[in-house]
Amino acid sequence: MTLLQIEDLKVHFPVRTGRFGGGKGLVKAIDGVSLNVAAKETLAVVGESGCGKSTTGNAVLGLAPITDGRIRFEGRDLAGLSPAERRHVWREMQVVFQDPVSALNPRRTIAQSIAEPLVIHGHPKTKIAARVDELMDLVGLNRDQRDRRPGALSGGQRQRVVIARALALNPRLVICDEPVSALDVSIQSQILNLLMRLQRELGLAYLFIAHDLSVVRHIADRVAVMYLGLVVEEGPAAEVFANPVHPYTEALLSAIPLPDPRQRGRRKRIVLEGDLPSPLDPPKGCPFVTRCPIAEADCAAARPALVETGDGHRVRCPVRLRRT
Amino acid sequence: MTLLSVQDLAVQAGALSLVDGVSLDVAPGEVVALVGESGSGKSLTALSIMGLLAEGLTVTGGRVDYDGTDLTALPEDRLRALRGADLAMIFQEPVSSLNPLVPVGRQVAESLVVHDRASEAEAAEAAIEMLRRVGIPEPARRATQLPTELSGGMCQRVMIAAALISRPRLLIADEPTTALDVTIQAQILTLMADLAADAGTAVLLITHDMGVVAELAGRVCVMYGGRVVEQGPVDPLFAAPRHPYTRMLLRTIPRLDEPTKGELFAIRGNVPSPKNWPEGCRFRTRCDRASDACTARPALIKGDHRVACFHPVEDPE
Numbered sequence: 001m002t003l004l005q006i007e008d009l010k011v012h013f014p015v016r017t018g019r020f021g022g023g024k025g026l027v028k029a030i031d032g033v034s035l036n037v038a039a040k041e042t043l044a045v046v047g048e049s050g051c052g053k054s055t056t057g058n059a060v061l062g063l064a065p066i067t068d069g070r071i072r073f074e075g076r077d078l079a080g081l082s083p084a085e086r087r088h089v090w091r092e093m094q095v096v097f098q099d100p101v102s103a104l105n106p107r108r109t110i111a112q113s114i115a116e117p118l119v120i121h122g123h124p125k126t127k128i129a130a131r132v133d134e135l136m137d138l139v140g141l142n143r144d145q146r147d148r149r150p151g152a153l154s155g156g157q158r159q160r161v162v163i164a165r166a167l168a169l170n171p172r173l174v175i176c177d178e179p180v181s182a183l184d185v186s187i188q189s190q191i192l193n194l195l196m197r198l199q200r201e202l203g204l205a206y207l208f209i210a211h212d213l214s215v216v217r218h219i220a221d222r223v224a225v226m227y228l229g230l231v232v233e234e235g236p237a238a239e240v241f242a243n244p245v246h247p248y249t250e251a252l253l254s255a256i257p258l259p260d261p262r263q264r265g266r267r268k269r270i271v272l273e274g275d276l277p278s279p280l281d282p283p284k285g286c287p288f289v290t291r292c293p294i295a296e297a298d299c300a301a302a303r304p305a306l307v308e309t310g311d312g313h314r315v316r317c318p319v320r321l322r323r324t
Numbered sequence: 325m326t327l328l329s330v331q332d333l334a335v336q337a338g339a340l341s342l343v344d345g346v347s348l349d350v351a352p353g354e355v356v357a358l359v360g361e362s363g364s365g366k367s368l369t370a371l372s373i374m375g376l377l378a379e380g381l382t383v384t385g386g387r388v389d390y391d392g393t394d395l396t397a398l399p400e401d402r403l404r405a406l407r408g409a410d411l412a413m414i415f416q417e418p419v420s421s422l423n424p425l426v427p428v429g430r431q432v433a434e435s436l437v438v439h440d441r442a443s444e445a446e447a448a449e450a451a452i453e454m455l456r457r458v459g460i461p462e463p464a465r466r467a468t469q470l471p472t473e474l475s476g477g478m479c480q481r482v483m484i485a486a487a488l489i490s491r492p493r494l495l496i497a498d499e500p501t502t503a504l505d506v507t508i509q510a511q512i513l514t515l516m517a518d519l520a521a522d523a524g525t526a527v528l529l530i531t532h533d534m535g536v537v538a539e540l541a542g543r544v545c546v547m548y549g550g551r552v553v554e555q556g557p558v559d560p561l562f563a564a565p566r567h568p569y570t571r572m573l574l575r576t577i578p579r580l581d582e583p584t585k586g587e588l589f590a591i592r593g594n595v596p597s598p599k600n601w602p603e604g605c606r607f608r609t610r611c612d613r614a615s616d617a618c619t620a621r622p623a624l625i626k627g628d629h630r631v632a633c634f635h636p637v638e639d640p641e
Binding site: 237 | 361461475476507508510511534538558559563574577578580585595597610
C-alpha cells in the first residue's frame with residue numbers, strides 16, 4: 001500500500017541576486033518531483049548538494065513552501081487537512097535529522113526530550129515514564145541515562161535519543177535526513193543496524209535522504225537519484241546500483257572511493273567536468289547537459305521525460321533510451 | 325629520503341594528553357594518509373607540524389624534523405617564512421578559510437607576493453594559471469570574484485591553488501574533500517595525486533575515509549586515542565590489517581559488493597573522549613581480543629608494517 005505520494009512537486013524560492021542583492025531571481029529547488037513510499041519500505045533519495053533531496057523531505061514535513069503539486073499521506077492531501085487531521089498526520093510521520101547535537105535541547109534530560117511528543121500530544125501523564133523506559137530499551141539506551149543531559153552523551157547515543165523521540169507516537173513513516181553522516185565511521189553501522197531492526201520490528205517506512213551511496217545501497221529497497229531539482233533515475237536499489245542507466249547515476253557510482261587499494265586504476269572512473277550549474281540559471285533542456293559525457297544536440301533543447309524501462313525502473317535520458 | 329620525520333610527538337591541553345607518542349615519515353612524491361575518528365589526534369598532529377596549534381595546546385614532547393631542522397624548536401618568524409613557501413596546508417572548510425572580502429585571484433597570489441617571489445603583476449598572472457590547472461573554468465574572470473560567488477567545490481580548488489602556487493615541498497591536507505560532493509571529490513583527489521606525482525610534493529593526507537586512503541595513499545598511519553596503532557604500505561594494510569581496530573573499522577564500512585539489508589558489522593561501544601581513555605591499550609574496552617595484558621601500553625613493533633597490539637591478527641580472515 002502506498003503510504004506517501006508526492007505528485008509533481010515544485011518548490012520555488014524567490015531570492016535576491018548580485019553582489020549587493022539588487023537583482024531578483026527564482027531558485028527552482030524542486031521542479032516536478034513525483035515519488036511514492038509504500039508501507040514498510042525504504043525509499044532512498046540521493047544526490048549531491050543542491051539537488052533538492054532535503055527540500056523534498058522538508059516539503060513533506062511542511063517545512064518548505066509548496067509552489068505546485070500535491071503530497072498525499074494515506075491518500076489524504078496534506079494541503080487540505082483540518083487541524084485535527086493534521087495532528088493525526090504529525091503523529092504518523094516523524095523525522096530524524098543529521099545533527100543530533102542541535103536536535104536536542106541541551107538543558108533537557110534525555111527522558112524529557114524523549115517524552116516531549118508524548119506531552120504535546122496529550123499522552124496520559126501517569127504512563128509517560130513507562131513509555132520513555134520502553135523507548136529507551138527499544139533504541140538500546142541504558143535506562144540509568146534517563147536523567148543525563150545530551151552533553152554527557154556521545155554522538156551515537158544522542159542519535160539514539162533522537163530516534164527514540166521520533167518513535168514515541170508510533171509513526172508509520174520516518175523521514176531520515178542524513179541520519180548517520182555526522183557520526184564516526186565505527187558508530188554509523190550501529191545506527192544503521194538499529195534503523196533496519198526498528199523497521200522490521202515496527203513495520204516502519206523510511207524516506208531516507210543521504211549522499212553516501214554505500215550506505216544507501218545497503219539499506220534501501222528503492223532509490224531515486226536527483227539532480228538539480230529533478231529525479232533523473234529511480235528504481236529498485238539493487239537494479240540501479242548494478243545497472244545504472246542515467247549517465248549521472250553512472251558517474252556518481254563510479255566516483256565512490258572504494259576501501260580497496262587493489263581496485264585503484266582498475267575501475268573505470270567517470271570524472272565529471274565542471275560544477276553543478278547555478279539553480280538560478282539552470283540549463284533549458286536536460287539538467288545534466290552541461291556536464292554530461294554522452295550529451296547530444298537535442299538534449300539542450302527540451303527537458304526529457306522520466307520514462308519507465310520496466311520493473312519500476314524509470315530513467316530521464318533519451319540518449320540512453322534510444323540506445324537500449 | 326625522508327622530507328618530514330615526526331618522532332614521538334606529544335600534545336597536551338594542560339595536563340590532558342591528546343596526542344601521545346606519534347611517529348611518522350613522509351618522503352618527496354609520497355602520499356601518506358593519517359586516518360582516525362574524532363578525537364584520534366590526527367588533526368592535532370597536522371597542526372603541530374605546521375606550528376598552528378590553538379592557544380592552550382602545547383607540544384610537550386618529541387620532534388618534527390623537516391629537511392633536517394626541528395620545526396618545534398624554530399622561532400615563529402622562521403617558521404612563518406617556511407609556511408606558505410615550503411609548507412602548505414589545505415583545510416576542510418574552504419569557505420571559512422578564505423577571506424570573504426578579497427577576490428580569490430589575489431588570495432591565490434598572496435603567498436608569492438608576501439614572500440617576495442614575484443611582482444604583483446606576475447603573481448596575478450601565476451594565480452590565473454594556477455586556477456586553470458586546478459580545473460576552474462574561465463579562470464581570468466573567476467579570479468576577480470569573491471569566495472561567496474563561487475561554489476564550495478570551487479572554493480576548495482581555490483584553496484588548493486593557493487596552497488600549491490608556491491610549489492611547496494610538503495602539503496598537509498586535512499580532510500580536503502570531506503565537505504565536498506562525491507563527483508567533485510573525485511576531481512580533487514585526481515588533481516592531488518597528479519600534483520604529488522608531477523611536482524614531487526610530499527603529501528600528508530588527514531582523513532577519516534578509508535575509501536579516500538585506498539584511492540590516494542601509498543602508506544597509511546591509523547590513529548586511535550592519540551596514538552598510532554598501525555602503520556604500513558596500503559596494500560598489505562588493507563589486505564591483512566593486523567590491529568583489531570583497523571580490521572574492525574574496515575569491516576564496518578558497507579561494501580558495494582556484499583548482499584544488502586543484512587546486519588552490518590559494528591564495533592561495540594563509543595569512541596572515548598581523551599578524558600576517558602583507558603589505561604594501557606586505548607582500544608581494549610571495545611576490542612574482542614583484549615586480555616589482562618592489554619592494561620599495559622603496547623609498543624609499536626618495528627618493521628615495514630607496524631602494529632601496536634599484544635594480540636595482533638596473524639592471518640587475514
